[in-house]
Amino acid sequence: MVDHEESARSLPSVAILGAGSMGGAILSGLLASGTFIEGGVTVTNRSREKAGALAKLEGVTSIALADDADGNLRAVQNAEIVLVGVKPAMVPALLAQIAPALRAGAVVVSLAAGVTLATFAEVLGENVAVIRSMPNTPAVVRQAVTGIASGPSVTPDQVDAVRRLFKTVGVVVEVPEDQIDALGTISGSGPAYVFLLIEEFTRAAIARGFGESEARLLAEQTFVGAGALLAATGENPAELRRRVTSPGGTTERAIAVLQDAELGAVFTRATGAALARSRELAEGA
Numbered sequence: 178m179v180d181h182e183e184s185a186r187s188l189p190s191v192a193i194l195g196a197g198s199m200g201g202a203i204l205s206g207l208l209a210s211g212t213f214i215e216g217g218v219t220v221t222n223r224s225r226e227k228a229g230a231l232a233k234l235e236g237v238t239s240i241a242l243a244d245d246a247d248g249n250l251r252a253v254q255n256a257e258i259v260l261v262g263v264k265p266a267m268v269p270a271l272l273a274q275i276a277p278a279l280r281a282g283a284v285v286v287s288l289a290a291g292v293t294l295a296t297f298a299e300v301l302g303e304n305v306a307v308i309r310s311m312p313n314t315p316a317v318v319r320q321a322v323t324g325i326a327s328g329p330s331v332t333p334d335q336v337d338a339v340r341r342l343f344k345t346v347g348v349v350v351e352v353p354e355d356q357i358d359a360l361g362t363i364s365g366s367g368p369a370y371v372f373l374l375i376e377e378f379t380r381a382a383i384a385r386g387f388g389e390s391e392a393r394l395l396a397e398q399t400f401v402g403a404g405a406l407l408a409a410t411g412e413n414p415a416e417l418r419r420r421v422t423s424p425g426g427t428t429e430r431a432i433a434v435l436q437d438a439e440l441g442a443v444f445t446r447a448t449g450a451a452l453a454r455s456r457e458l459a460e461g462a
Contacts, residue, residue: 188342190216192256194249194271195233196239197222200262201287202317206346208234209319214296219252250278255385257283265289265458272300279305284335286310290361293356293456294328306331308339309354312346314368320365321347326354358459362451370447375400 191207191214193200204220216230219238222228228241240248253259253275264270268289279285284306285297297307312323323343328338336351343349352360375396382392407414422428 187213187215187343188345189257189338190214190255191218191258191260191284191342192252193220193260193262194275195222195264195267195288196227197262197264198222199316201231201316202259202314202321203260203262203288203312203343203346204231204234204237206316206319208236208307211346212345216255216257219256221248244408249275250451251284252279256280256282258342259285260282260288261285262288265292268292269296269300272297276301276305282306284308284331284339284412288312290356290365291455293459294326294365296459300327304330306335308336309357310339310343311357311365312343313364316346319346322350322363323347324350324352324360325355326352326357328354336350358452358455359448361455362448366448366451370444371400379448 181281185368193204196204200220204218206240207218208215214236217236217238219240220228220231221240222231222240223242225241225243228239228243231237233240239289242248242254245251249271257280259275261268261271263275270285272285279301284302285308287307287309290311292309294307294309297305301307307328309326309328310323311325312321315321321343323346325336325339325343340349340351350360350364378396378399379389379392382395383389387395407417410417418432422432
């Protein structure tokens with residue numbers, strides 16, 4: 178899925194402010210890609226333990242905010258790409274802190290769900306380049322889907338650099354900002370939906386008499402294999418489903434039960450609930 182030829186190109190210096198779950202996934206995937214980063218990567222974390230673990234990674238400068246209250250300022254001073262990975266409620270205060278230290282020409286990339294480009298502009302000013310991004314956790318194994326939406330001050334070169342950064346960990350979809358939250362309900366939250374389905378599939382296998390380890394193997398590898406088949410063939414998933422579903426057979430009977438449960442309506446309601454929460458976050462709720 179990753180364009181290795183493009184991702185092999187070098188990237189400008191990167192800072193990741195809040196290298197927690199998502200920031201850490203981006204960092205792991207970026208390092209695994211072998212991409213040369215001019216000036217290296219600087220990351221910040223509140224905890225000494227997490228910062229210490231990241232400090233062991235080659236090419237990474239890791240700052241524990243517990244020891245250096247101005248660590249975020251130092252991290253961004255020489256960074257051309259600044260990833261903001263803190264929790265949404267913490268974003269405005271962080272932006273106010275780093276605004277005086279941002280270098281000219283830097284692009285600030287938000288990893289925070291629900292925080293709008295307007296919020297960034299209010300704190301940083303209209304002239305600072307800002308991109309909202311919505312990656313997902315498979316970034317850690319370089320199989321992410323990342324949506325990006327650019328602010329009005331972003332240059333084509335900056336978009337290219339951010340696109341190349343995220344391509345080191347998967348595929349990139351560019352959308353207008355009014356679609357970024359909806360994208361998040363699909364690819365951003367999507368891995369959790371898949372893991373929930375695997376959980377339930379595993380329970381179903383246990384109910385049919387399999388031991389837990391066997392049930393997990395059956396359920397997990399079925400999802401992994403189906404995904405690999407889909408990727409390898411490029412076929413429409415509906416067509417692949419039809420090939421497995423012999424007329425009058427066992428799979429057809431099972432599919433009928435699932436369709437009677439109106440899975441489509443369930444997923445529509447689920448993604449709608451996620452979108453509503455994203456909008457609440459944007460309003461500070």
